Structures are given as C-alpha cells and as structure tokens.
Amino acid sequence: MKMDVELKNVTKRFGDTVAVDNVSFQVGKGEFFSLLGPSGCGKTTTLRIISGFEKPTEGEVYIAGELMTDVPPFSRPTNLVFQHLALFPHLNVYDNISFGLKIKKVPKDEIQKKVEEMLKLVRLSGYEKRRIKQLSGGEQQRIAIVRALVNEPTVLLLDEPLGPLDLKLREEMVVELKRIQREVGTTFIYVTHDQGEALTMSDRIAVIKNGRTLQIGTPMEIYEKPKFGFVADFIGRSNLFEGRYAAGVVEVDDLGRITVEPETKVSDKRSVLICVKPEKISIERKLKGLDNIFDGEVKETYYQGQVTTYRVLLKNESLITVVALSSGMKSIFESEEKVKVGWNRQDAKIVIKTIEEK
Amino acid sequence: MDLKPLRKFFNDLPDRIGLRGLLLVLPTYAWFIITLIIPISFILVLSFAKLDAVTREIIRFPVIDNYAVLISTFDYLKILFRTVSLAIGVTISSVGIAYLIAYFITFRISKYKYFVIFLLQTPFFASFMLILLAWRLILGKTGLINSFIMFLGLTNTPIGLFGYNLFSVWLVLTNTWFPWLILPIFVSLEKIDRSLLEASQDLGASSFQTFMKVTFPLSLPGVFVAILFVLVPTLGEFVAPSIIGGRSGLMFGNLIEDFFLKGFRWSVGSAFTVYLLGIALLAAYLLYRRIGFRRLMEGL
Numbered sequence: 001m002k003m004d005v006e007l008k009n010v011t012k013r014f015g016d017t018v019a020v021d022n023v024s025f026q027v028g029k030g031e032f033f034s035l036l037g038p039s040g041c042g043k044t045t046t047l048r049i050i051s052g053f054e055k056p057t058e059g060e061v062y063i064a065g066e067l068m069t070d071v072p073p074f075s076r077p078t079n080l081v082f083q084h085l086a087l088f089p090h091l092n093v094y095d096n097i098s099f100g101l102k103i104k105k106v107p108k109d110e111i112q113k114k115v116e117e118m119l120k121l122v123r124l125s126g127y128e129k130r131r132i133k134q135l136s137g138g139e140q141q142r143i144a145i146v147r148a149l150v151n152e153p154t155v156l157l158l159d160e161p162l163g164p165l166d167l168k169l170r171e172e173m174v175v176e177l178k179r180i181q182r183e184v185g186t187t188f189i190y191v192t193h194d195q196g197e198a199l200t201m202s203d204r205i206a207v208i209k210n211g212r213t214l215q216i217g218t219p220m221e222i223y224e225k226p227k228f229g230f231v232a233d234f235i236g237r238s239n240l241f242e243g244r245y246a247a248g249v250v251e252v253d254d255l256g257r258i259t260v261e262p263e264t265k266v267s268d269k270r271s272v273l274i275c276v277k278p279e280k281i282s283i284e285r286k287l288k289g290l291d292n293i294f295d296g297e298v299k300e301t302y303y304q305g306q307v308t309t310y311r312v313l314l315k316n317e318s319l320i321t322v323v324a325l326s327s328g329m330k331s332i333f334e335s336e337e338k339v340k341v342g343w344n345r346q347d348a349k350i351v352i353k354t355i356e357e358k
Numbered sequence: 359m360d361l362k363p364l365r366k367f368f369n370d371l372p373d374r375i376g377l378r379g380l381l382l383v384l385p386t387y388a389w390f391i392i393t394l395i396i397p398i399s400f401i402l403v404l405s406f407a408k409l410d411a412v413t414r415e416i417i418r419f420p421v422i423d424n425y426a427v428l429i430s431t432f433d434y435l436k437i438l439f440r441t442v443s444l445a446i447g448v449t450i451s452s453v454g455i456a457y458l459i460a461y462f463i464t465f466r467i468s469k470y471k472y473f474v475i476f477l478l479q480t481p482f483f484a485s486f487m488l489i490l491l492a493w494r495l496i497l498g499k500t501g502l503i504n505s506f507i508m509f510l511g512l513t514n515t516p517i518g519l520f521g522y523n524l525f526s527v528w529l530v531l532t533n534t535w536f537p538w539l540i541l542p543i544f545v546s547l548e549k550i551d552r553s554l555l556e557a558s559q560d561l562g563a564s565s566f567q568t569f570m571k572v573t574f575p576l577s578l579p580g581v582f583v584a585i586l587f588v589l590v591p592t593l594g595e596f597v598a599p600s601i602i603g604g605r606s607g608l609m610f611g612n613l614i615e616d617f618f619l620k621g622f623r624w625s626v627g628s629a630f631t632v633y634l635l636g637i638a639l640l641a642a643y644l645l646y647r648r649i650g651f652r653r654l655m656e657g658l
Contacts, residue, residue, distance in 0.1 A: 051560060053556060074559045074562045074563060080556075080557070080560045082553050082556070082557060084553060086553040088557070090575050090576055100562050103561060103567060147561070
C-alpha cells in the first residue's frame with residue numbers, strides 16, 4: 001500500500017515541554033486514520049506539524065513520498081479543517097469554497113463546476129450565495145470540509161471538527177464523513193478525543209498520550225487487544241485487575257484467581273494488568289459454566305434503555321462495571337442485591353501496564 | 359401637597375420598560391440637542407436669511423442669495439476644491455501611516471504590544487496650537503529646514519516647498535493626525551481571528567495574498583472609522599492654514615472664519631457652513647454605503 005503520510009521520529013518541544021515525543025507512523029493511501037487521545041496529549045500539535053503550521057524540533061515528515069518537513073503550509077498538498085472551522089466571515093459560501101481554487105488560478109467555469117459538485121456532495125446545493133452567519137452549525141461544518149476537499153489534497157486533515165455540534169448532529173456527521181471519505185477516496189487524518197467517533201469511522205487508530213503513540217491498530221485491535229492499561233480504559237470502560245501471572249492464571253490479591261489464556265510472552269511471577277470489557281461479563285443471581293465466577297454486590301444501577309449498566313463491588317473492595325442488554329435480563333438488579341459475575345478466559349486480556357509504571 | 363401620584367409613578371417604573379428606556383437616554387439626547395441640534399438649526403435658519411449690514415437684523419426671509427455667493431465666485435470655488443483635495447490627501451497619508459504602524463504592532467510585536475500603543479498616545483498631551491507654532495518655526499523661508507539646507511551649502515535660496523503653503527498644511531496635519539488613527543485600525547486588526555489567516559495559508563495563499571484577501575478586508579471597519587475621523591475635521595480646518603498656510607494654503611474653513619469674524623457676513627458664513635456640513639455628510643453617507651452602518655459601528 002502506498003504511503004501518503006509518514007512521520008519519522010517526530011519530536012516537538014515548546015521550551016521545556018515535550019508536546020510530541022518521538023512519534024512515528026505511516027498512513028496509507030485512501031485510509032481513514034485517527035489520532036485519538038485526551039485533551040492536551042499532543043494530537044493537534046502532530047496534525048499541525050503534518051499541515052505545516054508547526055516545525056518539528058526533530059524528525060521528518062513525508063507527504064506522498066516527498067520530504068516536506070520544511071515546506072510551508074501553502075505549498076503542501078494538504079488541507080486542514082480547523083477546529084473552529086475558520087470560515088471567512090466576509091465571504092459567502094461560494095467564495096469560501098472557491099478560495100483555494102482562485103489562488104491556484106483555476107478557470108472560472110471550472111471553479112463553478114467544482115463548487116457545485118462539492119455542494120452536491122454534502123447535500124447543500126443552492127447555498128452559493130448564503131452568508132456564513134446564516135448557516136447552522138452542521139451546515140458550516142460541511143462547508144468547512146468541502147472548502148478543504150475541493151482542492152483535491154493528497155491528505156485531508158481534520159482537527160476535532162465535530163466538537164461544537166450537539167449529539168444528534170454529531171452522529172449524523174460521523175456517518176456523513178465516512179460516506180464522503182469513501183466517495184472521494186482521499187486519505188483522511190482525523191484528530192479527536194471521542195473514542196466513539198474514532199471507532200466508528202477509522203480504518204486505523206493511533207492512541208496518543210503525553211505526546212507518545214501508545215498503540216496503532218484497527219478499531220477492533222485497539223478495543224479487543226489493548227496493549228496498555230490506558231488504552232484499555234480510554235476506549236470504552238474497562239475493568240482492570242492487577243495481579244501476578246503464573247501459567248495461565250493471574251493471582252489477584254484479596255480476590256482470587258482469574259483464569260486467562262496462557263500467554264507465552266509473559267514470564268511467570270510477572271506483575272500484569274488484565275482487562276475485562278464490561279459487556280463480556282455475565283451477571284445473574286446464580287452462575288455456572290464460566291471460567292471465572294465471583295461474588296459481588298450491586299452498588300449502582302443505570303437503566304439506559306438498550307442496556308443496563310451495573311457497578312458491582314467485589315470481595316477485594318474494587319468496583320467493576322458490567323453492561324448487560326436490558327432485554328436479555330429476567331429482572332433488573334437493584335442496589336444492595338447479591339449477584340454472581342463471571343466471564344470466560346478468552347475475555348480476560350493481558351495488558352502491559354502503562355509506560356510510566358513499567 | 360398630594361404625593362400619591364408621584365409615589366405611584368415611581369412604583370410603576372420597574373414595569374414600564376419603554377419609559378425607563380426613554381429616561382435613560384434623556385440626558386444624552388438633551389446634550390445632543392443643546393450642543394448640536396440647536397446651533398445647527400440656528401445656522402440653517404441664518405443661511406436662508408438676509409441680514410441688514412449695520413443692525414444685523416433679518417430683513418428678508420427666506421432667500422437663497424447666500425448660497426449663490428459660493429457658486430458665483432470662482433475664487434471661493436477654487437478654495438473649496440483645494441480644501442476637499444487637501445482633506446482627501448491628508449486622509450490618505452495619515453491613514454496610510456497609521457495602518458502601517460498598527461499592522462506592525464499587531465503582527466510583529468507580541469510582548470509589549472499595549473505598552474507601545476500607550477506610548478503612541480503621548481502626542482495627545484501636547485496642545486495643537488503649540489505643535490503648529492513649533493512647525494511654524496521649522497518651516498518657512500527662514501525656518502529650521504531651510505536654514506539647515508542653506509547652511510549645508512546645498513542651495514543659496516530657500517526652497518519654496520518648505521515655506522508657508524498648502525504642502526506644509528498637508529505635512530503638519532498628516533503628522534498631527536496619524537497617532538489618533540492608529541487605535542481604531544489596531545483594534546480592528548487585533549480582532550481578526552488568527553485561524554482565518556492560517557486557513558488562508560492552508561488553502562494556498564502566500565503572506566501577501568492573505569493580506570489582500572483576508573486581513574485587509576477584515577480590517578476595513580477600523581479603516582473606515584479612521585477615515586471619518588480625519589476627513590470631517592480636516593474639511594473644516596482653519597487653524598493650521600492660518601498659522602502655516604501662507605497665501606496658497608488658504609482653506610474653506612478660513613473663508614467661514616472671515617465671514618463670521620472679519621466681515622460680519624453671518625448669513626453668508628452660515629451658508630458656507632451648511633455647504634461644508636453637506637460635504638461631510640455626503641462623505642459619511644458614501645462610506646456607509648460601502649460598508650453598511652452596522653459594520654461601521656462594530657468598528658467603533
């Protein structure tokens with residue numbers, strides 16, 4: 001697969017602060033690649049380095065195979081969709097979208113055609129003369145996207161574009177963005193702190209914390225096989241158990257033994273972190289037939305329509321989260337009820353501890 | 359005295375929003391009326407009157423003779439043309455210099471930005487008359503500039519350009535005005551969302567193109583405020599010309615001054631004042647048409 005973007009050992013320092021710490025990754029042609037992480041983790045800075053607005057302190061940036069570390073933003077084949085859109089308030093929709101094309105001196109009739117195509121793509125045909133202030137949040141969002149896209153960049157960079165939208169609109173836009181990317185085929189690099197967005201839209205995700213890429217993989221890999229406690233916890237709620245590993249069993253203090261699938265890479269007596277996803281845990285008054293069953297007391301119940309989320313207290317005073325389909329349950333457990341929780345060995349994944357704790 | 363109606367009035371006040379609004383603006387409106395509307399109405403009435411030369415009483419009303427004076431006298435028209443040209447010239451040069459300075463401060467100075475702005479306000483502390491008198495010494499056939507040039511041996515006769523003339527008026531007015539104009543332009547430049555400039559660059563525009571297509575258009579409200587700020591007072595300027603204007607630097611304001619103070623031809627002076635007011639209003643109207651009243655107010 002041809003690489004559209006490649007970062008090699010990119011580091012960015014602002015004085016004493018390291019915003020981006022030795023980051024390397026590749027993005028293939030036509031891929032929807034997300035940079036996922038909490039606020040302030042350096043994902044926006046990384047994006048700005050790719051777009052040319054920041055110069056890396058160390059490392060190299062390649063776009064479409066060419067070294068572009070020192071190339072200014074107006075000469076790069078990238079376009080950026082800004083977090084707060086940055087639509088030109090003094091220009092109408094047509095002039096906003098055609099801005100880049102006019103700079104490139106594209107002939108007028110061609111500009112006209114392209115703008116019309118773009119507006120059709122985002123289902124806003126006929127909006128040419130409107131002023132930016134008259135548009136709703138979702139409409140502005142789509143205009144910002146096509147303003148960048150109409151220039152046919154090699155890579156489209158998006159900086160948390162769905163932040164300011166309300167939930168319903170965001171859900172619609174997630175579907176829209178994925179559809180647009182599929183139709184146009186451009187490589188997308190998408191920055192967000194919302195794991196739901198990242199999981200839904202991406203071909204691959206890079207999870208970033210404190211300027212470092214912790215794990216890069218497909219949504220399924222990241223969700224099912226997290227390599228760090230942080231990754232496991234950031235992507236959906238996880239239940240983490242710390243204990244000593246010995247031949248397929250992890251001994252957790254005050255709780256007991258958790259049976260896991262034997263891992264050849266972990267030596268005996270090593271301290272490990274196990275991750276069990278809330279939806280993989282069964283919760284009933286009586287349980288049998290599962291590799292791991294523990295006693296618990298329901299502390300909190302959240303009925304959420306489709307699912308019900310429980311917070312269950314275990315013998316070692318830890319609280320775990322259990323998510324069960326509401327329809328699959330005979331009854332909803334109330335607080336103070338004694339239950340049994342359990343999961344099979346393949347649902348307990350061993351995860352390395354985070355780098356700081358290593 | 360029956361206080362009940364008074365008490366009722368004050369009790370009702372919180373609910374009577376319209377009345378409260380009116381009361382709030384009343385002082386401003388009163389000031390406006392007293393200092394602006396009344397004198398202008400006075401002038402307006404006078405301009406249509408014919409006054410007796412000795413008693414200065416109105417003997418005929420209304421007449422348009424006073425307005426005809428300007429149109430029928432070529433010299434006066436010449437001076438009007440000269441005044442408007444000069445006002446436009448001063449506007450262009452002072453707004454230009456102010457824009458350059460404001461731009462430099464906004465985009466090239468980060469740490470002491472507001473301190474520099476503060477420093478630039480110091481010219482305000484000097485009296486305009488003093489500044490003019492100082493310039494009077496600098497300019498002129500025997501002034502500082504000419505004396506220095508002759509001292510250097512560059513020429514034996516004083517250079518006319520640096521005398522008391524229209525050029526000097528333009529020079530001094532530009533010099534006096536530009537500090538005042540920096541602030542509105544600075545404010546509108548400062549307000550520009552920096553991500554817009556980045557977006558422009560991301561879309562392929564060079565720094566110059568970004569300036570022409572994004573920065574400058576968005577700074578126009580401040581520029582237009584600055585233009586109005588200079589243009590209108592300069593049209594009516596008469597102090598500068600009288601100190602350093604010499605003969606060729608005589609302006610419309612001086613004519614009005616003479617009509618009122620020297621010839622006691624108040625009615626003609628009033629007509630000329632109305633002409634000037636009309637031109638100023640026309641200028642403001644044209645600017646409004648160009649940019650819209652709302653954006654002009656936002657600029658302020």
